[in-house]
Amino acid sequence: MSKFYINRFNFLQLFDGLVFYAPVSLLVRTQAGMTVSQFLLLQAALSIVIFAGEVPAGMVTDRIGYKNSIVLSQVLLFSARACLMVAFLMKSLPLFVLEVVLEGLSYVFYSGTYDAYLYGVYGEEEYLRRSTIAANFGTTGFIVSTLLYYVFYSCFGMVGLLVSTTISSFLAAVSSFGIEKEKSRAEKQEKSSLPVFKKLLKSRQLWVMMLVSACLSMAMLFINFFFVDKLLTVGLDEKLMTPIILGYSVVELLNARIARRINSDNQRIFFAGSALVLSAGLILFGVMNGVVPVVILMLVLPLLVDAPSVILSKYENDLIDKMGADSNRATVLSVFSMGGSLPEIAMLLVSSALSGAGTAVCFIALGVTIIFLLPIFYLDILHKK
Numbered sequence: 345m346s347k348f349y350i351n352r353f354n355f356l357q358l359f360d361g362l363v364f365y366a367p368v369s370l371l372v373r374t375q376a377g378m379t380v381s382q383f384l385l386l387q388a389a390l391s392i393v394i395f396a397g398e399v400p401a402g403m404v405t406d407r408i409g410y411k412n413s414i415v416l417s418q419v420l421l422f423s424a425r426a427c428l429m430v431a432f433l434m435k436s437l438p439l440f441v442l443e444v445v446l447e448g449l450s451y452v453f454y455s456g457t458y459d460a461y462l463y464g465v466y467g468e469e470e471y472l473r474r475s476t477i478a479a480n481f482g483t484t485g486f487i488v489s490t491l492l493y494y495v496f497y498s499c500f501g502m503v504g505l506l507v508s509t510t511i512s513s514f515l516a517a518v519s520s521f522g523i524e525k526e527k528s529r530a531e532k533q534e535k536s537s538l539p540v541f542k543k544l545l546k547s548r549q550l551w552v553m554m555l556v557s558a559c560l561s562m563a564m565l566f567i568n569f570f571f572v573d574k575l576l577t578v579g580l581d582e583k584l585m586t587p588i589i590l591g592y593s594v595v596e597l598l599n600a601r602i603a604r605r606i607n608s609d610n611q612r613i614f615f616a617g618s619a620l621v622l623s624a625g626l627i628l629f630g631v632m633n634g635v636v637p638v639v640i641l642m643l644v645l646p647l648l649v650d651a652p653s654v655i656l657s658k659y660e661n662d663l664i665d666k667m668g669a670d671s672n673r674a675t676v677l678s679v680f681s682m683g684g685s686l687p688e689i690a691m692l693l694v695s696s697a698l699s700g701a702g703t704a705v706c707f708i709a710l711g712v713t714i715i716f717l718l719p720i721f722y723l724d725i726l727h728k729k
Contacts, residue, residue: 359516361485393448402678456677626711
């Protein structure tokens with residue numbers, strides 16, 4: 345592989361993707377004495393920490409720099425993984441709560457910074473390719489950890505899964521110290537965030553982008569929560585979820601190849617086309633009950649979410665440049681991320697109500713919503729220079 349692929353940031357993504365306990369993340373808590381209800385409340389608490397911390401973390405990032413924020417995020421994530429391991433061994437609810445706080449803080453120092461860092465280091469032209477390649481390293485790590493899950497679980501049990509994940513998180517933290525530093529910010533004049541926010545809040549583009557971002561976040565949330573339910577609905581064994589996860593993770597690797605074909609001349613068409621295909625896929629997934637079409641859609645839907653998501657992140661950065669808010673890039677990107685956090689919090693808190701409405705309703709409603717938003721997004725943003 346060339347230096348294009350071999351760098352510390354890509355290896356950081358690889359190690360972050362090695363989450364060996366992912367297939368049994370619920371069991372990590374329930375085997376330590378927690379109830380499913382407590383687990384869902386902890387997940388809701390995680391989303392609340394993320395929502396509350398997004399903008400403050402973005403402001404800190406704009407002051408300390410993107411690389412320093414990534415290092416801080418990785419150290420916090422390593423601390424969270426170590427805390428989870430100790431919480432499991434001690435069966436301690438307070439430590440599980442502390443793990444949620446640490447993981448949430450790690451996320452907020454990384455969510456907006458990830459895009460800001462890649463955009464700041466590689467520029468507009470290289471952003472799409474670099475971000476999809478980095479994401480593929482993370483996906484590869486996830487595939488490897490899922491394949492090794494059975495081996496580690498059989499040989500070392502749950503403790504082995506937690507220890508190996510903690511080690512991989514430590515390696516990610518070590519890698520973060522060696523990533524390339526973004527271009528010098530010394531010549532940039534520090535700006536107050538308040539005028540930037542006032543300007544952005546008056547922009548209809550911001551609100552439309554946040555709505556589209558929320559829909560894409562909800563799509564991945566539905567995939568993560570409701571795929572198993574759909575398997576049971578069509579009469580398949582829930583154990584098939586593991587090969588399906590591996591399958592759609594491999595398919596997601598195509599995202600980098602797709603990104604290579606996207607440039608400033610055709611990205612409008614790619615975004616509109618990928619969003620329409622995603623909408624159709626969500627609606628079809630809701631209405632279809634045949635085993636073959638459902639499995640096919642399961643394999644491709646995550647990729648269909650990834651394609652418009654990566655283009656949307658580029659448009660968000662373009663809007664930041666257009667409004668002269670580049671010195672507050674991480675803060676503004678955190679605002680976009682908050683748009684996706686709100687529906688996640690709502691879903692976790694009313695999960696029983698959503699389940700009662702039926703998973704089909706959720707997928708169909710989301711697909712229709714994206715179709716209605718797309719013309720507004722296309723006319724209001726993509727045609728504006």
